[in-house]
Amino acid sequence: MSAVAERTNERPLYGSGSVPRRTGIFGLSIWASSFAAVGFLTSLIVGVSSDVLKGFILAAVFAVVIAPLVIRWGHRSMYEVMQLKIQWWKRAATGSTVYRSGPHSRIPGGRFRLPGLLASTTLHVGVDRLGNPFGMIYRRRGAEYTVVLECWPGGDEALTTPEKDLMTADWGAYLAGLGLPGDIIAAVAIVESIPATGYRLGLEVEQSIKQSRSEIASRIQREAAVEFPSGRSQTLCRLAITFKATTRERRTEPEEMAAELARRLPAAYEDLLNAGVEASPMSAEQIVAFVHRSYNPSAERELEELEILDESHGIDWEDAGPAAAVTKWDYYRHNGVVSVVYEMKAPPESVFTDEVLKPLLRPHDDLDRKRLALVYRPFSAGDATKQVNRDHKDARAAVNQKSGLVSAAAEMRVETTEQARQEQVRGAGLVRYSALMTITCATGSEVPNASSILESLSARAMLKLVRAYGMQDAAFAAGLGVGVLLGEHTTTSKIARNG
Template sequence: MTSTVHDEPAIFSAGTRPKSTFAFGLSVKAVGYAAAGFAVSFAVLIFGGVIPGLALMAVMAVLLVPLVVAPNGRSLYETGQFAMQWFHRKHISRSTEYHAGPHSQIPGGRYRLPGLLATTTLHVGTDRHGNEFGMIHHPADHRYTVIVDCLPGGDEAVVRSEKDLYTADWGVYLADLGLASDIVGATVVVENIPATGLRLARLVEREMAAAAPGLSAEFVRQSSVRMPSGRHRTLARLSITFRATTRERQKEPEEMAAELARRLPDLYGNLAGAGVDAQPMTAAEIVATAHRSYNPSTENDFEELDIAGQPHGVAWEDAGPGRARTEWGHYRHDGATSVVWEMAAPPESVFTDTVLKPLLAPHDDLPRKRLTLIYRPYSAGDAAKKVEKQHRDALHAINSRGAKISSAEAEKRLEITSQARKEMVSGAGQLRYSALLTITAQDPAEVGNAAAVTESLAARARLRLRRAHGFQDAGFAAGLGLGVLLPDHITTSALVRRS
């Protein structure tokens, strides 16, 4: 008599968006504004009369509503301020267009990367294993970013138990990032680009036997050209951003390179537990990645040079586009059109480890697609404080509404924060995360269909996305994984944000 054991897939939860809930389910900020407005109105009512006091109270209530109403997670005040900033940028400062090259105002006539990457510099280091690595310096923030080229093993021939181990080890890896106080962010980029077939054709020519029959040789040559036709290559990379903690490292990139040379092998070596083979990207590879993203037409040129083992000769100062223009809902760069979405909300219920597969897999209607996951770890001390605070806020949200009328959202939030407390005791880390999704089309007429397909795939992945209106260029730069973390560049005032 035999028994069959069925491996059930592990179930995960995305957590909840951090927020502070006070009385009546409102945020602490909203309650504070309401209390201040009521106090002023009450004083006017006592000393100035009933009618002025009630009128001022009504005005305060009307002014409070746009702070409470927050479609897509942004208050109406925040949305209005952002719209005014876009109007100023579009029509007054005219900073939505970028021109580079000899006939531009760029110093030296170079083709520098635009926007948030304009002031960055690229440096070269060698780790203790002798591997060269490129290091992007963000001087304004005193931050450095290294990028690791990743080769995930895939899950087609992996049993369920190994998948669960890979997932668990990836969680441990992210938790360990919070143990280092100078790591401010990690970005995972998985992109699909059209396959050129050049590598396969070159491999066939190199391995072809000189005495091979003519018909067979011709068949293999033609197959090497036709097989990649219409196919895609999937590339993956991980970038880790560090904050320089000493004056020497802030001023001298060589000092930071020496520090990273010691630590980097452990960072990419530990990815093996998650089923990922990794090695640091060289400075030349980083330049090629940035340039072909802004100018997709150069992809074949870079691949041919890489196959031939020849340097491409492009400097970091010339890795940007010749011309780019950002619009409210898309981004034009060197003849290509890109659209960026940001994650408005994670999956609302539990999910398996394959939830993002619809977005990660190549799609015939999306020749160029890039999914970027951004992680910002808390330090061990801050993580414990954040978890306890979120748990207290969840309890308060339940109690403020009454146990009998508490909403399902409040109960779910309490359950998730309680679980987070238990996991924290067991050694789990705490981090903030977000996602960006970018598609690029050569023909602007294809953008509409590509956008519809993308939103359909996001629905299958149970992600709620919203188009990055008004900051398509910044979203595009952040999605490249070159060290740009959007939360560090917020332009709206903290006074008008929902929480």
């Protein structure tokens, strides 16, 4: 009897995987090890063949050059930090940190185009084989197409532990399945909280009391519809899937890609039912609405009211951007509000339950607008096998290099990579993932308090977040889930990043 109770109360624990990296000598990165080896050999040759003093001086110079590769600030090497700073100074000097649109701007046609990485994108429409219209964001430079699914997760209703575990496994299977076709390069899951306007509730109340004969009851319901949403938030969920065009026709003709997605899209949202998520494709008008609302929160009420009345908002993709935006080193100001974007510095170091992200996902009274974007980058089946074997080999090499007591983190990395190899052989997929967290405040004075609250919530969620310094505008666009993938727009050198 007691054994059965003990099994029932067990909660499944999950791991965060391992960070892919190449380890060289003495635990240094592969680039730092290569430079150190070259510097040591060069200094030794000079010292032996010419002058010992010159050899020591040359060794000291190499040490100074290599040090910024080894010393890290946050999760970046010092070379990468310096390169980001130089690029930021160039942006500030050229005025590219300030964006102005509209009739009195330099934007062609006086449009309110989206800024930055979204400026060159276009929006196209299609209809899938089930008759559902969908919008398709096209980025010509990378020949990438992004569709957005509106999602309604099951929520936090009473579920047994086996049911939760099964839903989590089905979500993992769904992500693994994204890597099978080979042309899906990313899936971004977005959960955001925005203030509730109460329009939808008011409309439902008005429809429900049309046939009411009690004036008192009708008045009570109207007053409740006004008071109930006050100070509350509504949670919205989306899933953006980015496809890579694989033929010449699809790279240049969005209509060809729309025909392909019309065939494949229903399976993409019907398979989510196994993970407890209902989903449907968002139309082009819905995509424009949430993007415009994100850059211009003041339009939120009008957009929701038009949606409830089933009327078109009349905003084109070329006019979905802000009228003004200014990018600072550590925040982003757009249309009178201030947003701060955080990026994931490191995943949870220890095992966790399926409720680990609840503190970040749950609406908070002091954070009116917040958005968590989980970015998944699936490997294809062939690349996944090579990656897990490479990570395991590197983890074992890092342990074998040390003659003394091996750290627990190094041993854990070996176990994690070995488990990944075994799971991959059994049919599991391999996915890279990261996270972006965005908070939006009405004024700049609210940012310090909101930031401290968010840092506290991220600590409770076992997620290490750091501000996306020097790239707040790009990170804001990436957190929307409209096809902007920061890894494809990296401006720092590979040597600096892998230092």
